[in-house]
């Protein structure tokens with residue numbers, strides 16, 4: 001077990017441990033200490049259960065007795081609509097990354113196990129996921145200057161709990177982990193029922209590992225195809241007819257990555273939906289999917305899906321930073337385009353320009369940098385363009 005930590009985490013620097021207080025992350029913390037690493041721990045209080053603040057404080061007290069610096073971060077939120085688990089995870093990752101940056105910590109360890117990996121694969125199967133969903137969670141990735149690591153991905157949950165029990169180390173069981181309202185909990189229960197078929201957590205994790213390698217091999221092919229058949233202009237993507245000559249999976253991956261780049265979404269739509277979009281690219285040459293619109297050869301943001309107004313200097317629609325004279329940044333739209341008589345000189349279609357950022361003062365258009373009305377404004381994409389990245 002300690003070997004997993006030595007292989008998965010650097011010895012010479014402080015490691016941030018994301019510590020929920022559950023069995024897995026408690027084992028992670030103690031294994032890091034056993035491996036002689038210098039650690040600091042952080043607990044996010046999601047404030048979703050009345051006991052959560054007291055639990056986070058108890059986790060902190062445990063850390064103090066170990067001499068481990070610990071901080072509790074509160075997720076401040078109103079009523080939650082939509083996928084609670086997903087939103088809690090996103091908020092948690094954001095808070096933990098901010099904490100690490102503020103503490104000068106470059107690497108953060110998470111306690112995901114082989115069982116989490118197996119559940120992720122089962123959940124992927126249940127929604128008919130493609131290779132992205134079936135290849136499981138990554139062991140390592142970099143995000144916002146922080147290296148995230150999952151050193152326990154090869155360890156079983158029970159194995160870790162046995163390791164804790166042998167050392168008389170306690171942990172807190174989160175009742176959410178038994179709430180069948182959550183897909184992950186149902187996946188955990190279903191996995192137990194699959195054992196007679198030989199489908200164990202270890203077997204599913206093995207399949208995920210294999211598919212992750214397949215995906216890695218595919219990635220280079222997708223990048224090369226992207227360079228041939230997709231070009232970026234004014235934040236939209238022109239998809240050349242050559243895409244239809246590419247193998248079906250390469251095509252799907254390209255379109256999935258293109259949509260994710262346009263919207264910043266963590267996940268791409270399902271294979272069936274991607275197929276429908278790809279078919280519509282041939283005829284009738286228009287479609288909408290996941291906040292994006294395809295028209296003729298262009299894939300761009302859908303007007304009604306773009307972000308609300310922000311002040312000049314802030315990021316608009318999650319991907320544009322507009323600088324220049326004071327005002328409000330929002331989409332150029334039809335009303336704006338009418339005020340830029342020579343927009344055709346850009347060589348770009350109307351639909352592409354409609355969803356580009358512009359600086360407004362009330363109904364007065366001040367600047368539309370991508371449509372050819374400078375007005376002293378400049379727009380820059382904050383998300384680098386690539387078609388083979390992946391986050392989860």
Ligand SMILES: Nc1ncnc2c1ncn2[C@@H]1O[C@H](COP(=O)(O)OP(=O)(O)OP(=O)(O)O)[C@@H](O)[C@H]1O
Nearest residue numbers: 018019020022023024025026042043044110111112
């Ligand atoms: N509230 C939290 N504060 C800090 N880190 C967390 C929190 N919840 C989860 N994590 C991190 O994310 C990992 C995976 O989360 P998940 O929800 O699967 O775990 P858990 O069942 O809540 O707790 P554990 O993994 O500790 O048993 C945890 O091992 C931990 O590293």
